[in-house]
Structure formats: C-alpha cells, structure tokens
Amino acid sequence: MADNIYSVSEIVGASSVGLDDAIRGAVDRASKTLHNLDWFEVTGIRGRIEGDRRAHFQVTLKVGFRLDEPAQ
Amino acid sequence: MADNIYSVSEIVGASSVGLDDAIRGAVDRASKTLHNLDWFEVTGIRGRIEGDRRAHFQVTLKVGFRLDEPAQ
Amino acid sequence: MADNIYSVSEIVGASSVGLDDAIRGAVDRASKTLHNLDWFEVTGIRGRIEGDRRAHFQVTLKVGFRLDEPAQ
Amino acid sequence: MADNIYSVSEIVGASSVGLDDAIRGAVDRASKTLHNLDWFEVTGIRGRIEGDRRAHFQVTLKVGFRLDEPAQ
Amino acid sequence: MADNIYSVSEIVGASSVGLDDAIRGAVDRASKTLHNLDWFEVTGIRGRIEGDRRAHFQVTLKVGFRLDEPAQ
Amino acid sequence: MADNIYSVSEIVGASSVGLDDAIRGAVDRASKTLHNLDWFEVTGIRGRIEGDRRAHFQVTLKVGFRLDEPAQ
Amino acid sequence: MADNIYSVSEIVGASSVGLDDAIRGAVDRASKTLHNLDWFEVTGIRGRIEGDRRAHFQVTLKVGFRLDEPAQ
Amino acid sequence: MADNIYSVSEIVGASSVGLDDAIRGAVDRASKTLHNLDWFEVTGIRGRIEGDRRAHFQVTLKVGFRLDEPAQ
Amino acid sequence: MADNIYSVSEIVGASSVGLDDAIRGAVDRASKTLHNLDWFEVTGIRGRIEGDRRAHFQVTLKVGFRLDEPAQ
Amino acid sequence: MADNIYSVSEIVGASSVGLDDAIRGAVDRASKTLHNLDWFEVTGIRGRIEGDRRAHFQVTLKVGFRLDEPAQ
Amino acid sequence: MADNIYSVSEIVGASSVGLDDAIRGAVDRASKTLHNLDWFEVTGIRGRIEGDRRAHFQVTLKVGFRLDEPAQ
Amino acid sequence: MADNIYSVSEIVGASSVGLDDAIRGAVDRASKTLHNLDWFEVTGIRGRIEGDRRAHFQVTLKVGFRLDEPAQ
Numbered sequence: 079m080a081d082n083i084y085s086v087s088e089i090v091g092a093s094s095v096g097l098d099d100a101i102r103g104a105v106d107r108a109s110k111t112l113h114n115l116d117w118f119e120v121t122g123i124r125g126r127i128e129g130d131r132r133a134h135f136q137v138t139l140k141v142g143f144r145l146d147e148p149a150q
Numbered sequence: 151m152a153d154n155i156y157s158v159s160e161i162v163g164a165s166s167v168g169l170d171d172a173i174r175g176a177v178d179r180a181s182k183t184l185h186n187l188d189w190f191e192v193t194g195i196r197g198r199i200e201g202d203r204r205a206h207f208q209v210t211l212k213v214g215f216r217l218d219e220p221a222q
Numbered sequence: 223m224a225d226n227i228y229s230v231s232e233i234v235g236a237s238s239v240g241l242d243d244a245i246r247g248a249v250d251r252a253s254k255t256l257h258n259l260d261w262f263e264v265t266g267i268r269g270r271i272e273g274d275r276r277a278h279f280q281v282t283l284k285v286g287f288r289l290d291e292p293a294q
Numbered sequence: 295m296a297d298n299i300y301s302v303s304e305i306v307g308a309s310s311v312g313l314d315d316a317i318r319g320a321v322d323r324a325s326k327t328l329h330n331l332d333w334f335e336v337t338g339i340r341g342r343i344e345g346d347r348r349a350h351f352q353v354t355l356k357v358g359f360r361l362d363e364p365a366q
Numbered sequence: 367m368a369d370n371i372y373s374v375s376e377i378v379g380a381s382s383v384g385l386d387d388a389i390r391g392a393v394d395r396a397s398k399t400l401h402n403l404d405w406f407e408v409t410g411i412r413g414r415i416e417g418d419r420r421a422h423f424q425v426t427l428k429v430g431f432r433l434d435e436p437a438q
Numbered sequence: 439m440a441d442n443i444y445s446v447s448e449i450v451g452a453s454s455v456g457l458d459d460a461i462r463g464a465v466d467r468a469s470k471t472l473h474n475l476d477w478f479e480v481t482g483i484r485g486r487i488e489g490d491r492r493a494h495f496q497v498t499l500k501v502g503f504r505l506d507e508p509a510q
Numbered sequence: 511m512a513d514n515i516y517s518v519s520e521i522v523g524a525s526s527v528g529l530d531d532a533i534r535g536a537v538d539r540a541s542k543t544l545h546n547l548d549w550f551e552v553t554g555i556r557g558r559i560e561g562d563r564r565a566h567f568q569v570t571l572k573v574g575f576r577l578d579e580p581a582q
Numbered sequence: 583m584a585d586n587i588y589s590v591s592e593i594v595g596a597s598s599v600g601l602d603d604a605i606r607g608a609v610d611r612a613s614k615t616l617h618n619l620d621w622f623e624v625t626g627i628r629g630r631i632e633g634d635r636r637a638h639f640q641v642t643l644k645v646g647f648r649l650d651e652p653a654q
Numbered sequence: 655m656a657d658n659i660y661s662v663s664e665i666v667g668a669s670s671v672g673l674d675d676a677i678r679g680a681v682d683r684a685s686k687t688l689h690n691l692d693w694f695e696v697t698g699i700r701g702r703i704e705g706d707r708r709a710h711f712q713v714t715l716k717v718g719f720r721l722d723e724p725a726q
Numbered sequence: 727m728a729d730n731i732y733s734v735s736e737i738v739g740a741s742s743v744g745l746d747d748a749i750r751g752a753v754d755r756a757s758k759t760l761h762n763l764d765w766f767e768v769t770g771i772r773g774r775i776e777g778d779r780r781a782h783f784q785v786t787l788k789v790g791f792r793l794d795e796p797a798q
Numbered sequence: 799m800a801d802n803i804y805s806v807s808e809i810v811g812a813s814s815v816g817l818d819d820a821i822r823g824a825v826d827r828a829s830k831t832l833h834n835l836d837w838f839e840v841t842g843i844r845g846r847i848e849g850d851r852r853a854h855f856q857v858t859l860k861v862g863f864r865l866d867e868p869a870q
Numbered sequence: 871m872a873d874n875i876y877s878v879s880e881i882v883g884a885s886s887v888g889l890d891d892a893i894r895g896a897v898d899r900a901s902k903t904l905h906n907l908d909w910f911e912v913t914g915i916r917g918r919i920e921g922d923r924r925a926h927f928q929v930t931l932k933v934g935f936r937l938d939e940p941a942q
Contacts, residue, residue, distance in 0.1 A: 197245070335485075340551045386673055607875060634690070663808075853897045
C-alpha cells in the first residue's frame, strides 16, 4: 500500500430520474477530465421544483483522484 | 432576475419504496398547500425498521417557495 | 408508551445498485446479529469508483435497537 | 405502518424553573394550534440572565406533526 | 421578564445591493404577515451570479416572534 | 496517570420524568453490561409526544468505558 | 436599544443534582468575577460516571456580558 | 430545465471596504478564468487586523459553474 | 516567521448601520483592552428586531491576538 | 470489488508521547478484539494536563471492520 | 469527586516541528498565566506555508482550568 | 497589506510515518503544480489499516494560494 496523494474536486450532478442517477452522472462527467478517480463523498442533496411538483435532484459530491508525480 | 423573497418550510416525506419516492412524496404533499415551490434541500435521512428488517425511509426536506407581496 | 432504552450501532452498507439497496443491505445484515431493530439514521454517503467510472455506493447508518432488561 | 408525511415547526419554550419545564411549555403551547404532534428535537439551549445571576432557560425545539391529506 | 414562547420562521431575503439590504428586506417582508418579531439569526449566505459577474445576494434568516396566548 | 484506552458506546435513555432522569437511566442500564464506565457525552435530545401534549424525553449519550487488556 | 458590545466567556458548571443545577452554578460562579451578565448558550453536556453508575453532570456554557466603555 | 452538471471552486475574496465588496471581488476574479458562473455560497468570514484596529475582510466562497460537455 | 502563540477572545459587536460596522466596532472595542490583534473570524450573525421591522445587527467574532512572553 | 458490509466501533487511544502514538495504540488495541480492520477516522483530539503543563493526548477514532456473513 | 467549576480559554500554539510540539507549546504557554489546567481539546489545525513548501503548524486548543472560589 | 484573492484546493496527503509527514507530503506535492502557497487547514484525518494493525495516515488539507491577476 503506497502512500499515494489524492486531489479532491467538488462537482454537482443533476437528474430528474433520482439520486443514484445524479451521482452516477457526476462521476461519469468527472471521469472525462480527471483520471484515476478513486472515491466520492456526498456533501449535499438539493433540488429544483418545477411546476410546483416536479423534483430535479442535485447531488453535490467530493471526488478524490490519485495524483501522479509531475514530470521532473 | 428580480430580488424575490422566499419562505422555507420543513417537511418529512416517507416511503417504503426508497429515497427518491420519499422526496417526491414530500414535494407533492407540500404543493397542495404551498405555492410557487422553487427548491428543496435534504437535511436528514432516517427511517423506521419493522419486523427487524423492513426499512421505511423518512427524508427531511427544507422546501423554499417564493412569497408574493401581500395585498396592501 | 414505556420508557424503553435503546442501543445504537454504526454500520456501513454497500451496493453497486444504489443508495436504497445499500441501506436495505445494511439493515438486513444488522438484523442477523441484533434484535428489536427500531430505527436508522444515515450519517454519511460515500463510494468507491472503479475503472474511473463505476460507482459503488457506501452508506453509513446508525441503527437503534431496543434493549431488553438483562436477566437478574 | 403507513407512510405518513410530517411537517416540522420550530418553537422556543422558556421557563425560569428549568429545562424540562421549558420543553413541556413549548410542547403544550404548540398543541394549541397544531394537531397530531408526534415528536420533538432540541436544537438549542440558551437563556437570559437577570440581575447578573438569575437564569431564564430558553429551549429551541423542532416539533413534528402528522399531516392529514388536504380535502380534495 | 415573563417566560414568553416564540415561534421561528425561516425566510430568504435577496438583494443586488448587498447583505445588509437582503437582511432588512427579509425582516421587512416578514413583518407584513408576522407580529411581535423579536430576533433573527443568519443561517446561510448564498447568491446567484448573472452574466458571469453580477452577484445577487441571498441571505437565509431564522426569524423569532413572540406568540400570544391563543384565545380560550 | 496511565495511558488508558477507552471504548465508546452509544445509548438512548428515555424518561417521562425529565432529562436528568433519562440520562441517569441510560447510565444505569449501560452499567449492567459494561464495566469501568468513566464518562458520558450527550449527543442529542429528542422526544415523543403523546396525546398531542405529553412529552417523553429521549437523550442520546456516548458512554466511555476503560478497556482492560485482553488476556494473553 | 443602544448598540452594546458584549464579551463572551466559556465556563463549565458541574452538579451531581442535575442539568439545571449545573447551569445555575456556572452562572452564579461567573457573576462573581464578571458583571452585566446578559445571556448564556449551552454548547455541550457531558459528565463523569463514578462507581460505574453515578452521573456527575457537566454543562459547558458560553456566557455573554455587556462591556462598559473603558475609562479614557 | 436540463440536468446540467456543475463544478465547484473555492475562492477567498478580500477587501478593506467591506463584506459585499469582498464577495464581488471574488466573483469578479473567478469570472476571469471560469465560465458559466451560476451561484456562490459563503462558507467563511474572516479577516486580518492591522495596527490593532483596521479590519481587512476575507470572505471564502464556493462558486458553482456549469460544465459544458467536453469535446468528443 | 517565528512560532508565535495567540490567544483567542470572543466578542459581539452591534450596529444598526450594518454588518461591516458591527465588525469594525467589535474590533475597535477589542483594541482598547487587548494588544497585538492579528485576525478575526465571524462565528455568528444575529440581530434584534425593534417595532417589528428595524434590524439591529449583532456579529459574533473570535479575535486572535499575539501573546508576548510573560516577564520571567 | 465485492459489496462488503462494515461495522464501526469508536475507541479512544491515549499517549503521553504524541498523536501518532495515540492513534497507533488505539488501532493496536482494537485489533485484539476485532478482525478485518479496514480504516479509521479521527473524530476528536483532546487531552489531560498534569501538573499544569504535561499533556496526555487522547485521540477518538472510529474504526471500520469488515463483517463476515454470520454462520447460518 | 467535588462539583468543580472550570473556565475555558482558547489558545493557538505554533511550531515548525509538528503538531505535538504545537500542542505542547500552547499548553506550556497557558500554564504561565493560568493555574489548575485540567484538560484541552483541539478545535482546529491550520498552518502557514513559507517559500511554497515549508509548513508551520498552528493548532487551536480550548484549555480548561479549575476555578477556585473567589475570596469573599 | 494588499487585498489579495486566494484560491483553495483540497488535497489528501498520506504517510505511514505519521500525521506531520502526511501534511508535509501534501504541501510538498501541491507546491509542484500550484504557486504562491500561503496557508493550509486540516479538514479531516483518516487512515487505512493493513494486516489488522498497521495504520496508514491520510490527512485532508485545504491549501490556499494567492492568485495573480490574469494577463489582460
């Protein structure tokens, strides 16, 4: 178990389907620009309400990814 | 973007189906007595356990709704 | 309504299906060693990310169960 | 166990007798305008000090009450 | 010093002028429907950003108001 | 002052008499199965309301007890 | 209502009688060295356990007192 | 209302004028390197004191901005 | 950069003008009895409401000041 | 990556050497009665002071350990 | 076990050596002006970075000390 | 004292040696890609346990660095 160093990014996923879908969407989007994603932590669950009744879920995640050593 | 004023109500939705269903039920119930619902924030997730195993989800939401100006 | 005393255990459920499944799995597992389970409270939602994209949900629960009086 | 929906109100009870009395006073007052009260949670304990020494207890409670379905 | 009971409402004031103005607007609006307002507590400061640069301040307040005894 | 190690258990005491009684009941019950109890910390105060007015106090405690060295 | 300035001190009251007594003892002791005491806020409730069963309550308070202008 | 995904950056604005100015400065600076800024949340208010009396305000903000889809 | 030690005092500034003025007033008052003031942190924003509408701002600050070595 | 379930125990390690030593001591002690220890989280750092100057470190940890399936 | 009353002071220790050293330095400094020091609690760990790389640790402690009865 | 603006990054340092080493490693790694590092704040201390007993420390830091004005 090497002593890796991680960086943490915060991202908000959204979905009208549900919480799981919002989380998966955020992780999927993060994977397009960040590499070596390792873990996430949910830090907030909010949403928008449309037409007084329709809930759009917004889940805020911290996403940790392993840093490679920068080229010397 | 007008400088609207919002009021916030706290409500607990419940469901034996799951978290999404509990949230939608709470928003739906809120829409019957409050108008201009705009956003929600989940402030707690709890539940009851029945027969030692069956989980009933209870999600506490803050629900924000836009206030109209009171009639003069 | 008797003045029951409860003990609280902390458990982490995991699922690649979703949050509801992780919660149900944790309650189900708790029921195998604890009795008179009464309520739960979600205290954290985290997860592992595999292959940069696949989310494994981990939900931390406090589980309350009613204590019987110990035999004299 | 039906999937009831609850609303939550915040109220501050006060007493120069003590904490228990402040909580009971707040619940009692809430029962005069709200129905189907089910639970409370203490979210803050403060007080005023009179004449540099006499403590007046103020306990902030969230009070949950079961919502009936609104008449159609 | 009588042992008054207070109720607490949550309200979000908004202003493009600044924080003080958002707080005063929220208190002013609350005074139109609630009486015997006594104190407030700021529980959150957020805002919207328009055109990438213009900040609209949103301040969430808890507002406490003294309850009269309900008529018998 | 030896460098003792403590374990922490969470327990919920209940009483219709008041907060002090709920705390003492929880400590008393803990003492029946745990030994070398040393300290407690209140982490939550809640309650049930019966008949819209009667408060049942529930106090959540963390209880610390000194661990003996396990037999070799 | 002048714009007074307050200083805040933290003090821990203790009592084997109960929470109210611990709070009153702390306020009483504070009044011996501080003047113009105005309010308190409970920030923690802990205790010691003696002989595995007897609870000694310890209540941590922040105490606010009005500052006079220092002599010029 | 599309299910947009947001990224969140943390930034500290500073001003010797006041809180509003520190917030506006931070948003303004963020807009120079980030696009589609949508909201902010104040997570801390601190400051430096110079010459024992002059306050320099420092406001920590989380700033949310909408992510475009990365080019395929 | 020497390894200075700081002490922290808590103070509540008040103003009917606004938040900045309440903070400055508190720092100014602190400077009359404490020396080597270095930083502050806002830990709470509250206020009194007069005549149902007029807000008096109260800002709680922690103020850090550098300790000199006590004379031997 | 199987969907393991974890249980969480809270333990307080102590050391007059330092924080690292207190953490290691707590993990070491936990390993004598719990198996499959996987992670820890520090939830509090406190200490006793002896003779007005000598610090004894006390670190509170949550320790997670993987649960095996109970024998059928 | 008498029902002692404690006062709590907040102090920030600093060290370029490490966390243990910063804590010990703060306790040592506190002992020069306060007596009957009994416990401490770490409430924050921060630091300054010099030359982009060298960390100076700053640990904020609450320090509790037993109050003697003031002379009559 | 100019009114500088800072950006904040979150990073997790790891070490099998101890907490100080994990913090220094994180700051050192951050200095390879960020400039004008000014301060850090520890927001979490966790770790992995290997072979039931060997602790690997993981310290989460927020790191603040001064932003230069972007080239016009």
